[in-house]
Amino acid sequence: MRAPKSILQDVDRNFGAMLTPAGCNEIDDQRWGQNLPVEVLVNIFQMVVSQDNAVPFLCRVGRVCRLWNAAASSPILWRTVTLGHCWIPPGKSQLPKTEKKIQDTVTWLAQNRFSQLRDFALCHWTKNVEFTLQAVSQFCPHLGSIKLSYCSGLTAKAFQSLGLHSRALHSINIQYSEFQVEGLLEYLENYGCQIKEISFTHGLKNDKLLAALNRGCCPDLELLEVNTKLDSKDGELPVCIQALQTGCPKLKTFRMLNVRPLHKTMRNGVDSSPGFPCLEELCIATTSYSYMTDKDLLDILFASTKLRVLDLRGCSRITPYGLAQLPCPDLECLFWGQYFNSHIGLPSLKRDFHQVTQLWGQTLQQLDIANQVFTEEDLELAMGYLAAQTKTLRSLNLSGTRITLRGVRYVISRMHALDYLNLSSCRYLPRGFKKIYRGQEEIQQLLDKLKELV
Structure with a gap:
């Protein structure tokens, strides 16, 4: 059905800016598109729609001529x-x-x-x-x-x-x-x-949704994402993990973004739960401080053997020992950087990070430990284990750590798949090395520079 002109003009005028190419000569170019097969036009429109959205683009091209209107009316584009x-x-x-x-x-x-x-x-x-x-x-x-x-x-x-x-x-x-x-x-x-998927923003009334999920209203739920407004002062989220594990046993992706989960226990005192056996991604990232401990993390992941992505950015109370206890043998992405401003309550130094790289060295593709306060020796040992095992690591963020030149050499001399390396703000590195390296060419140049220092 051809659209009424007034309708398309309303969409054109009010859903976005015009898309007419600069310098287009309408007299010279007005006929080329009238001879194309409809299927070709549909494919062209599909490429535009995939990048710039169907509205208002399809409404505008539908006003060009009958052929373009027929192509723009194709249901597959909408x-x-x-x-x-x-x-x-x-x-x-x-x-x-x-x-x-x-x-x-x-x-x-x-x-x-x-x-x-x-x-x-x-x-x-x-x-x-x-x-x-x-x-x-x-x-x-x-x-x-x-x-x-x-x-x-x-x-x-x-x-x-x-x-x-x-x-x-x-x-x-x-x-x-x-x-x-x-x-x-x-x-x-x-x-x-x-x-199967539900995402909402944390709020006093919205938390009733969690209670409904705990009761099993969505037994086939696979994705749950709860975030908060960045200017919100109330980031604490009371959540009963055991009840959620019982109510949503098929959960694959669980994200709590910039909220601080407060773990509650079930009123009936039941200690056992099925866990999240299907969980593939857990995100508890925060720009503030976190209450999450090793025990809390294990309570969430004790049955998650399929976990691939673990985002603990801002979770300062998690330790290498706690990570090493997780039953997640095939972890591919670990984000554990500390990005908040205050370090109140943090220990002066951390140790035993090599337990983490030794455990997941063969499977890690992305690793972020920005601003973690491990010792120089511990980082060198951890990078040694990582370099000896990994063939898959593509991204490594060491920004703000105590990594040394020796540790960097361990990393880039053996990690041939690495195409992103963040060494910014690493105060134990000489000037000229503290930067972000993107692409294997820049990383190879860094390796050549390190060889000259030997």
């Missing part, structure tokens, strides 16, 4: 759609006439372009969010994921519509958005069995 700022300049209110245009445009897109829509996102919408989700859920039977970023005005009606119409929905991301918690809780209680 499987992933993001709608950003809509019609309202910052600081101005939305007029009733404008609101009617928005709703007409959304309805037309849902009815005529979104038949194969899989992934839908709204960003920075403060009005018409509920209307839009209702329209999308009613006319998009294949809808698989929704993402609302910095949106507001989402009530229970939208979640009810999703429950009634979007039976393929498996991913919900509502981070940094305001929504009616009770509406989402009701949705999870009735339809949570189909949800």
Whole structure:
């Protein structure tokens, strides 16, 4: 169905800036695209859409000619759609006439372009969010994921519509958005069995979502991400790991970003839980301080033999001994840098990092220990173990550590896959060496420079 001109003009005018190439001669170039097969145009449009989004690009090219409109109408191009700022300049209110245009445009897109829509996102919408989700859920039977970023005005009606119409929905991301918690809780209680991914921002009311997950509302959940606003003063997140392990036994990715989990025990006193046997990624990164201890970490990962990614940035209380006790033989990425400003409560020096490199030296692909306070001798020993075993390490961040020239030589003389090395702020290195090395060519130049010093 060819779009009404007014609809496409509204989308063109209000969903982004024009994409006309600079210096394009319309008289000379207006006919070349009219002779291309539709399939070729669809492939060209697909490349643009994959980088720049379907809206407003497809709406604009659909106005060029009938051939381009036919290509731009291909449902395969509309499987992933993001709608950003809509019609309202910052600081101005939305007029009733404008609101009617928005709703007409959304309805037309849902009815005529979104038949194969899989992934839908709204960003920075403060009005018409509920209307839009209702329209999308009613006319998009294949809808698989929704993402609302910095949106507001989402009530229970939208979640009810999703429950009634979007039976393929498996991913919900509502981070940094305001929504009616009770509406989402009701949705999870009735339809949570189909949800595999959920992401939300930590808040007093939003924490009720964790309680619902603990009760087993989403037994097939594979991804759980809880973050917090960077300017938030309340970063403490009470969480009962045992209950979560029981309620979400299939969890593969668990991220708690910039929150400080406070571990609670189950009220019934049950000590056993299945753990997270399917877990592949655990992220507890924070820019502040962390309560996480070796025991807390083991309580989370005691059954996670498939773990591949472990992000402990900011977790200053974790020790090499605690890491060495984890039953994760095939870890590929370890991020353990310390990026917060205060070192209050930290020991003056740490030791035995070689236990970590000895354990995971054969499997590590990325290692970050920025600003960790290991001794020079301990780092040299650890790098020796790492260099003797690894063939897969691609990225190594030693920024702010006490690494020495000998330790650096251990690293780059044997790690042939290494293409990123961060030696910035390493005060035990001479001037000229403290920098970031990107690519194997720069790393080889560093090795040649080290050989000249021998």
